[in-house]
Amino acid sequence: MKLERPDDRGRFGEFGGRFAPETLIPALDELAEAFERSWSGDRFVGEYQRVLRDYVGRPTPLHEAGRLSERLGVRILLKREDLAHTGAHKINNAIGQVMLARDMGKPRVIAETGAGQHGVATATAAAYFGLKCDVYMGEVDIDRQALNVHRMGMLGARVSPVTSGAGTLKDAVSEAMRDWVRTVETTHYVIGSVVGPHPFPWMVREFQKVIGEEALEQLEGRLPDYVVACVGGGSNAIGIFYPFAGLGPQLIGVEAAGLGIESGQHGASIGAGTPGILHGTRTYLLQDDEGQVLEAHSISAGLDYPGVGPEHAFFAESGIARYESATDTEALAAMELLARTEGIIPALESAHAIAWIIREAEALAGRTVLVNLSGRGDKDVEQLARMTQ
Amino acid sequence: MSRFRLERLFAEVRSSGRTALLPFMTAGLPSVSTSVDLFVAMADSGADGFEVGIPYSDPMMDGPTIQAANRRALAGGVTVEKGLEVVAAVVERTGKPVIVMTYANPIFRIGAAIFAERCREAGASGVIVADLPLEEAAAIQDPIEATGLGMVLFAAPTSSNARLEAIAAANPVFIYGIADLGVTGERRGSSSHARELAARIRTVTGLPLVMGVGISTPDQARSLAGEADGIIVGSALVRRVLEAPDEQAALDAVRNAVVELAGALR
Numbered sequence: 047m048k049l050e051r052p053d054d055r056g057r058f059g060e061f062g063g064r065f066a067p068e069t070l071i072p073a074l075d076e077l078a079e080a081f082e083r084s085w086s087g088d089r090f091v092g093e094y095q096r097v098l099r100d101y102v103g104r105p106t107p108l109h110e111a112g113r114l115s116e117r118l119g120v121r122i123l124l125k126r127e128d129l130a131h132t133g134a135h136k137i138n139n140a141i142g143q144v145m146l147a148r149d150m151g152k153p154r155v156i157a158e159t160g161a162g163q164h165g166v167a168t169a170t171a172a173a174y175f176g177l178k179c180d181v182y183m184g185e186v187d188i189d190r191q192a193l194n195v196h197r198m199g200m201l202g203a204r205v206s207p208v209t210s211g212a213g214t215l216k217d218a219v220s221e222a223m224r225d226w227v228r229t230v231e232t233t234h235y236v237i238g239s240v241v242g243p244h245p246f247p248w249m250v251r252e253f254q255k256v257i258g259e260e261a262l263e264q265l266e267g268r269l270p271d272y273v274v275a276c277v278g279g280g281s282n283a284i285g286i287f288y289p290f291a292g293l294g295p296q297l298i299g300v301e302a303a304g305l306g307i308e309s310g311q312h313g314a315s316i317g318a319g320t321p322g323i324l325h326g327t328r329t330y331l332l333q334d335d336e337g338q339v340l341e342a343h344s345i346s347a348g349l350d351y352p353g354v355g356p357e358h359a360f361f362a363e364s365g366i367a368r369y370e371s372a373t374d375t376e377a378l379a380a381m382e383l384l385a386r387t388e389g390i391i392p393a394l395e396s397a398h399a400i401a402w403i404i405r406e407a408e409a410l411a412g413r414t415v416l417v418n419l420s421g422r423g424d425k426d427v428e429q430l431a432r433m434t435q
Numbered sequence: 436m437s438r439f440r441l442e443r444l445f446a447e448v449r450s451s452g453r454t455a456l457l458p459f460m461t462a463g464l465p466s467v468s469t470s471v472d473l474f475v476a477m478a479d480s481g482a483d484g485f486e487v488g489i490p491y492s493d494p495m496m497d498g499p500t501i502q503a504a505n506r507r508a509l510a511g512g513v514t515v516e517k518g519l520e521v522v523a524a525v526v527e528r529t530g531k532p533v534i535v536m537t538y539a540n541p542i543f544r545i546g547a548a549i550f551a552e553r554c555r556e557a558g559a560s561g562v563i564v565a566d567l568p569l570e571e572a573a574a575i576q577d578p579i580e581a582t583g584l585g586m587v588l589f590a591a592p593t594s595s596n597a598r599l600e601a602i603a604a605a606n607p608v609f610i611y612g613i614a615d616l617g618v619t620g621e622r623r624g625s626s627s628h629a630r631e632l633a634a635r636i637r638t639v640t641g642l643p644l645v646m647g648v649g650i651s652t653p654d655q656a657r658s659l660a661g662e663a664d665g666i667i668v669g670s671a672l673v674r675r676v677l678e679a680p681d682e683q684a685a686l687d688a689v690r691n692a693v694v695e696l697a698g699a700l701r
């Protein structure tokens with residue numbers, strides 16, 4: 047059964063917890079208290095909902111993908127997070143956390159970003175609420191998601207390139223954590239997914255569950271057979287899964303299979319990883335026999351991460367959700383099919399969810415599948431244009 | 436009981452009213468074959484004991500210098516087993532207490548009980564885990580103490596007095612007082628946090644106190660002498676190894692730095 051909240055140590059079953067330097071523990075305690083107080087109070091929740099409605103543009107539509115459904119023989123409903131302000135679900139969480147930072151009296155926020163969507167969302171929320179914003183981004187991602195780097199600059203955020211490791215999302219998270227250890231008295235770290243030490247995985251899920259709650263309402267009681275979402279750290283997936291968990295639909299998380307699971311070049315932490323500690327939480331991760339973390343690979347920067355949120359590890363372990371994967375090639379094909387049949391260019395991340403449906407179309411024939419279309423693909427167009435040249 | 440070397444050191448520094456110098460160095464530097472020589476050189480230059488780093492791919496509590504050391508050691512093939520071989524040789528050749536430092540994931544991957552047993556076999560006195568706060572400590576502290584080693588726990592400038600009391604109540608072999616906000620790395624000037632934290636810890640507990648993070652110069656070391664039972668200097672020494680043109684130069688540079696630091700504490 048799904049857990050309304052993790053236990054006192056921040057555990058979802060055997061996953062989660064708080065493996066962070068002592069310097070950060072008091073700040074994590076303060077954050078947990080502030081979140082708990084705010085999230086159970088009308089003033090904070092009322093403001094959060096107002097901002098999501100009037101500024102972010104929620105509720106996002108539930109779109110019946112007619113031509114795609116016809117093509118695949120599967121009824122496909124798209125939850126259009128790509129239509130949220132800034133172009134992805136990441137804004138739901140960024141608004142909530144930046145409001146908390148403001149209420150805790152922290153004048154500065156920091157964030158990591160892979161695809162740049164969370165960086166843009168945090169820079170946007172910081173501009174909206176008048177906070178200072180620094181974003182850490184791996185140098186490989188700065189190159190492949192250049193559009194979002196420019197957007198963050200325009201929004202007044204400073205983007206710091208991270209050169210350690212493979213220069214991708216894992217390294218950006220580590221660098222943001224290091225900044226936070228130094229600046230914790232004046233800074234809040236807006237983590238972009240359901241990862242990190244307690245209370246982050248729980249708090250980010252609470253800020254993202256609006257996706258599934260809206261979809262439930264929009265479905266007016268007609269439950270789908272499947273709910274599908276891509277899984278990087280897992281925030282868009284948990285956001286749509288959580289309200290549906292236990293109601294009947296089969297929940298499918300789609301991880302990045304990169305160049306293929308056998309190649310070792312992928313981001314399938316649940317599918318091919320083992321339990322361990324990464325970025326402050328106990329979860330599934332890609333690691334060697336010595337506990338050294340392996341580099342992930344995915345064509346999509348947002349899924350290029352060797353870990354996953356601890357609640358997904360718990361969902362996988364307890365059978366609440368199932369985790370599959372899609373390759374780079376499959377994601378590219380899915381992106382093109384959605385563009386041609388529906389006139390929607392999805393983010394490469396979100397295309398992984400569509401790719402799984404395409405592969406399983408035969409088995410899914412006649413069924414209804416709700417997909418979280420977590421973001422739009424404008425950010426990926428330049429990378430793809432370069433690849434096809 | 437392998438922790439006796441450490442307890443003996445703290446008893447000695449307290450009775451003579453001095454502060455011990457405990458250099459940190461990543462295992463496998465400047466190279467796997469000369470790593471032990473580097474520790475021996477430091478012991479001959481006035482180091483009282485060591486913190487030996489087992490390299491980890493994602494050292495969250497470390498700044499650029501020690502990150503680079505981790506990368507170099509991993510690229511050189513330093514596994515947990517090789518790191519503990521260095522520990523064993525350092526204990527044997529110097530007779531000084533050695534504390535093994537790493538992150539939680541390699542320990543859990545191997546299994547905390549197996550890791551503890553390997554540390555005991557190597558003759559280590561204690562274990563430090565950079566990303567293990569009090570709330571998660573038992574899973575490693577219990578097996579470490581069951582083998583007769585000591586667990587080190589951290590206290591930070593941000594820790595409340597109530598937390599300091601809880602940390603002391605867990606009875607670590609010493610408290611590692613984090614001398615400055617931020618990750619490991621050299622700093623200019625002295626942190627205002629260090630003395631304040633040391634004083635707060637002293638009012639809460641009589642446990643041995645070792646200060647580290649951001650202590651890199653003889654002046655900084657001197658300013659903390661008398662405030663703690665020991666100090667840890669890491670990045671300043673690691674940088675000298677990384678910058679040295681060859682292994683002999685690394686040994687010489689580190690030897691000189693340790694002589695100066697030990698002198699400052701006298």
Ligand SMILES: Cc1ncc(COP(=O)(O)O)c(C=O)c1O
Nearest residue numbers: 163239278279280281282348421
């Ligand atoms: C559009 C989009 N979808 C999905 C993700 C993956 O993150 P998560 O798994 O937390 O939803 C990202 C991350 O950058 C993203 O930008």
